Structures are given as C-alpha cells and as structure tokens.
Amino acid sequence: MHVEVKxxxxxxxxxxxxxxxxxxxxxxxxxxxxxxxxxFWALKNINFNLTNGDRxxxxxxxxxxxxxxIKCLSGILSPTSGSEINISGKFLPIIEPWSLSxxxxxxxxxxxxxxxxxxxxxxxIKDNLENILEFSELKDYKNFQFxxxxxxxxxxxxxxxxxxxxxxxxxxxxxxxTGDERFREKSYNHLMQETKKNITIxxxxxxxxxxxxxxxxxxxxxxxxxxxxxVEEGFETYDKFLKV
Amino acid sequence: MIKELNIFIKSLLNYVLWYELAxxxxxxxxNRTVLGPLWEIFGSLILLLLLAFLxxxxxxxxxxxxxxxxxxxxxxxxxxxxxxxxxxxLLSHSYINLIKNVYIHPFVLCISSxxxxxxxxxxxxxxxxIVLFINDSFHIISLFYCLVFLLLFFISNIxxxxxxxxxxxxxxxxxxxxxxxxxxxxxxTPIIWEVNQLGSxxxxxxxxxxxxxxxxxRSGLINSSVNTISMFVVFFSTIILVLFTSFLSNKxxxxxxxxxx
Numbered sequence: 419m420h421v422e423v424k425x426x427x428x429x430x431x432x433x434x435x436x437x438x439x440x441x442x443x444x445x446x447x448x449x450x451x452x453x454x455x456x457x458f459w460a461l462k463n464i465n466f467n468l469t470n471g472d473r474x475x476x477x478x479x480x481x482x483x484x485x486x487x488i489k490c491l492s493g494i495l496s497p498t499s500g501s502e503i504n505i506s507g508k509f510l511p512i513i514e515p516w517s518l519s520x521x522x523x524x525x526x527x528x529x530x531x532x533x534x535x536x537x538x539x540x541x542x543i544k545d546n547l548e549n550i551l552e553f554s555e556l557k558d559y560k561n562f563q564f565x566x567x568x569x570x571x572x573x574x575x576x577x578x579x580x581x582x583x584x585x586x587x588x589x590x591x592x593x594x595x596t597g598d599e600r601f602r603e604k605s606y607n608h609l610m611q612e613t614k615k616n617i618t619i620x621x622x623x624x625x626x627x628x629x630x631x632x633x634x635x636x637x638x639x640x641x642x643x644x645x646x647x648x649v650e651e652g653f654e655t656y657d658k659f660l661k662v
Numbered sequence: 663m664i665k666e667l668n669i670f671i672k673s674l675l676n677y678v679l680w681y682e683l684a685x686x687x688x689x690x691x692x693n694r695t696v697l698g699p700l701w702e703i704f705g706s707l708i709l710l711l712l713l714a715f716l717x718x719x720x721x722x723x724x725x726x727x728x729x730x731x732x733x734x735x736x737x738x739x740x741x742x743x744x745x746x747x748x749x750x751x752l753l754s755h756s757y758i759n760l761i762k763n764v765y766i767h768p769f770v771l772c773i774s775s776x777x778x779x780x781x782x783x784x785x786x787x788x789x790x791x792i793v794l795f796i797n798d799s800f801h802i803i804s805l806f807y808c809l810v811f812l813l814l815f816f817i818s819n820i821x822x823x824x825x826x827x828x829x830x831x832x833x834x835x836x837x838x839x840x841x842x843x844x845x846x847x848x849x850x851t852p853i854i855w856e857v858n859q860l861g862s863x864x865x866x867x868x869x870x871x872x873x874x875x876x877x878x879x880r881s882g883l884i885n886s887s888v889n890t891i892s893m894f895v896v897f898f899s900t901i902i903l904v905l906f907t908s909f910l911s912n913k914x915x916x917x918x919x920x921x922x923x
Binding site (some may be wrong): 430431489492493494495496511514517518520521522523527530531534535536539540563 | 678679682683686687689690693759760761762763764765766916919920
C-alpha cells in the first residue's frame with residue numbers, strides 16, 4: 419500500500435454571500451461584465467510519498483490547508499487539474515465522524531449507519547459490534563438514544579467505530595483529543611499497535627502527539643508545502659514560521 | 663454521461679446503505695411515537711374520510727366512489743409533495759454534514775430519500791386495496807399497473823431529488839420558490855376535483871406533468887386501465903429525467919462539495 423501525492427493544488431473560489439441568491443446572480447450576469455469571484459490557493463504544489471508503516475504528521479497554523487489536504491486525499495474535494503493522488507489500499511477519512519450520526523437513533527443503529535457510510539459491509543460491522551461497544555465502554559448503552567449520550571461518550575463511540583473497523587490507511591483530522599485521560603491513553607496505545615504496518619496521516623496542533631506518534635512531518639503554510647521529512651527537523655522549520 | 667449512468671446503477675445496487683439511511687430517517691421521524699409509521703395511514707385516512715363525506719354531499723357524488731378517487735390521488739400527491747420538500751433540503755440541510763465529511767455520491771442520498779417516500783406510499787397501499795375491494799373495483803391487472811407505476815415513480819423521484827437537491831443547494835431561493843409553486847399546483851391538479859368537471863376545457867390539465875403521474879396511478883388502480891397519453895408522458899418523463907440527471911451530474915459532480923460550505 420502507498421500514498422503518492424504529486425503537485426497537489428486546490429483553488430478555492432471565495433464566495434460572495436450574494437452569489438447564492440438567484441435574483442442577484444441573474445442581475446450580476448446580465449449587467450456585470452467583470453468576474454466577481456475571488457480565488458485563492460488552498461493548496462499549492464504539495465508533494466509527498468508514504469509507504470507501509472509511515473505515520474505522517476501535518477502541522478500548520480489555522481487556515482494553512484491541513485483539513486483541505488485530508489479532504490482532497492479522501493476524495494471529498496476535487497483538486498485542481500494537474501494534481502495527482504495515487505492511493506493503493508483501503509482508506510478511511512476521519513474528519514468529523516460524529517457528524518455522520520443520526521441523533522434520534524439508537525447507539526447500536528448509529529454504529530451500523532456510521533460503519534456503512536464509511537464503506538464497511540453490514541456483516542463485518544455486526545461481527546465487530548460487541549468489540550466496539552466494549553472498547554467505547556458503552557455496552558450498557560446499546561439501546562440508548564445517541565443524543566442522550568454525553569459529548570465524551572459520543573466521541574468515545576465514534577473513535578471505537580473508526581478504529582475497530584480495520585482499514586489500511588487512516589486520514590485523521592484533529593482527532594486524538596478524544597474522551598477522558600484513561601480513554602485517550604487506551605486509544606493512543608491501540609492506534610500505535612494497529613497502525614504499525616499501515617499508513618496514517620494525522621493533522622494536529624498537539625506537538626507532543628505528533629512527536630511521539632509520527633515518523634514524518636509535513637509543514638504547511640498558507641497552502642504551501644514548507645517542509646516534508648524528519649519530524650524534529652520539521653518542527654524547527656515550523657517554529658521559524660510561528661516566530662514570524 | 664454513460665459514466666454517470668453507471669454510477670447511478672452502482673448507487674442503486676448499494677442498497678444496504680440507502681436502505682439503512684432511509685430506515686434511519688423514518689425512525690427519526692416517528693421517534694417516541696406509539697403508532698410510528700402507521701400515523702401516515704391513520705392521519706390521511708381520518709382527514710380524507712371527512713373530506714370525502716363533505717364533498718360527496720356537496721357535489722352529489724357516491725361517497726365510496728369519491729373516497730376511493732380522493733384517497734388514491736391525495737395519497738400520491740402527499741408523497742410527491744414530501745418527496746419535493748425532502749429533495750429541496752436534501753443536500754443543503756439534511757445531509758450537509760455527510761457531504762462535508764465523507765465521500766458519498768449524492769445519488770445514494772437521493773435514492774434513500776426517494777425510497778423513504780415510496781415506503782410511505784406503500785404503507786397506504788393496503789388501505790387502497792381494501793377500499794377498492796369494498797367498492798368492487800379491484801382487479802389483478804390493477805396491481806400490474808401499480809407495480810409499473812411504482813417503478814417509474816421511484817426512478818423519477820430519485821432524479822427529481824437530485825435535480826431539486828443540487829439546484830436548491832446552489833440557489834437557496836429555489837427551495838422557497840418550489841414550495842410556493844407546489845402549494846399552488848395542488849389546486850390546478852385533479853386531486854379533489856375530477857377532470858370531467860372541466861367540461862370542454864379538459865385540455866387544460868394536459869400540460870400538468872403531475873396530472874399524468876396521478877392519473878396513471880389512480881386510473882390504473884380504479885379502472886384497471888390507463889389512458890395512452892398519461893402512460894406515454896410518464897414513461898417519456900422518466901427517461902428524460904434520467905438523462906437530464908446524468909447530464910447534470912456530469913456537469914456539477916465536482917462542485918457540490920464547494921456549494922455546501
């Protein structure tokens with residue numbers, strides 16, 4: 419399995435709020451000869467290669483393009499033409515997985531629904547149901563309404579769904595701050611164990627997590643790739659940007 | 663466009679996902695109710711019994727005949743209306759988080775929405791059949807027409823969900839415009855009144871696409887026959903809708919996620 423990214427670029431068209439109204443759009447099209455859409459590079463010429471066992475940390479200030487990168491790799495956003503993304507292996511995007519749930523449905527049904535949305539077979543989810551409930555420490559809440567769980571419980575459940583339904587490549591966006599300290603440790607150990615042979619890409623602001631978990635670092639600044647390589651050296655580059 | 667048609671078929675074959683999404687929405691809608699989806703039957707049954715009683719007296723018609731006519735037409739109208747309302751909000755509200763956070767083709771969501779609404783229609787089918795049986799107008803051929811109609815309606819519904827869903831996502835005014843338009847259209851469609859009441863102006867209903875859909879369903883069940891024009895219009899519309907949906911999807915497939923934000 420591998421993840422190969424070549425010249426990945428993405429231009430965002432900045433939306434003027436007026437643009438979503440048909441009337442104003444029509445008036446603009448009829449009377450205005452100028453193009454009113456502004457564009458900016460959310461990602462510009464990103465290049466990296468990852469193979470089995472690689473754990474890439476992606477750092478950058480807010481708006482540097484970390485989430486956009488994960489969305490492009492996951493196929494949610496289509497990059498600008500000329501970009502190349504080659505991924506071999508089953509991958510799982512984890513951006514805001516709690517948003518996939520149906521609040522009024524039961525915990526059990528939500529496990530099935532989230533698993534199916536993430537592309538797993540129903541029988542496979544069924545086989546892993548008990549493990550998920552056990553790992554998330556929610557065995558007694560199986561028939562509870564999802565919305566009745568506390569925020570921490572919901573996050574634990576989603577974390578368990580995502581990590582117990584095995585996959586080869588993980589794209590994780592700001593997701594390792596889940597649950598209480600004990601659960602975080604458990605999840606972290608699980609992740610370390612499970613992703614030894616897999617490929618993981620983590621976007622995070624937590625320097626400690628990235629340093630202890632990742633073996634490669636990608637530094638993004640306003641959509642540009644500033645560094646790709648060793649973690650320690652990468653953080654030195656990142657610190658320079660932070661000082662500026 | 664062929665590629666889009668392939669995705670359409672693949673999405674249809676991904677039935678576990680769209681079935682579960684639809685089920686989940688149905689469960690959410692009737693959450694904590696005792697009767698659950700049966701409310702769909704009882705709610706309209708009580709309303710239409712009273713309306714049919716009143717109008718059959720006012721227009722001097724046989725109660726059972728008029729109730730059968732009204733119940734079938736109104737049930738389908740309600741399904742059409744809820745399909746359109748769901749479609750308008752499908753991508754801009756209902757599944758906005760899903761589109762933002764995971765790759766899922768909008769066709770799957772449209773199929774799930776169409777299926778959810780067809781289930782509602784199917785829930786009313788036993789009542790329709792009982793009424794037809796009591797009224798002595800039940801024939802096996804009626805079921806054949808009904809099945810053909812349900813298939814065409816399901817496909818049309820998916821396409822309408824996609825067209826309205828994406829357009830309402832891009833142009834948020836459309837959601838409100840379509841709702842107003844359908845509110846008016848109810849009175850221009852022969853649901854509570856009959857086509858023969860128009861007399862010589864019967865041609866006025868022909869341009870109304872919904873009339874042909876309702877006529878196909880209603881006439882197929884009551885008279886065990888469907889007029890050729892309505893049958894042709896429904897078949898032809900379904901094909902046009904599929905082709906247009908494929909064309910539209912090909913044009914805008916990469917833009918939908920950007921419109922969501």
